[in-house]
Amino acid sequence: MIEGLYETHIQVSNLENAVQFYTQILGLQFAHYDETRPIAFLWIGENKTAMLGLWEQEGNLHKRHFAFTCSKDFILKYANTFLEKSGLKAYNFLKNGSNEPMVFAWMPALALYFDDPDGNQLEFIHILNGKSQPELGVLSYEEWQKINSSH
Structure with missing residues (x-):
């Protein structure tokens, strides 16, 4: 039934800085930005097989x-x-x-x-x-x- 883990999400203090870190330093590919939440989605690897969600959060990050x-x-x-x-x-x-x-x-x-x-x-x-x-x-x-x- 389950074939793998598709996505995970983390909290970040500054969405723009986090997107820059994960794309420019680690090489993940930008996928989508949703200003209403604010959240950014990044592709991990090829063929859209995995995704990372970055949620901007003020204070007390988990x-x-x-x-x-x-x-x-x-x-x-x-x-x-x-x-x-x-x-x-x-x-x-x-x-x-x-x-x-x-x-x-x-x-x-x-x-x-x-x-x-x-x-x-x-x-x-x-x-x-x-x-x-x-x-x-x-x-x-x-x-x-x-x-x-x-x-």
């Missing part, structure tokens, strides 16, 4: 979290540089000061986090090949590789 699917190569080799050039700081799931991606072994998935200008927690994620190993918890990609190369 911060959200969501993840963008990315290639493993992008996350491992380019994400940190991409974020730094955009004035953004990457961090790992543990928020221990490291900007190295980590693996959620229960999925398994490689992930790296950063925040948008309103403090919404964004994530680059890539589902890895291999079986779920929840007993391993969250670990570095290097640890994940060592464990899985011995199987």
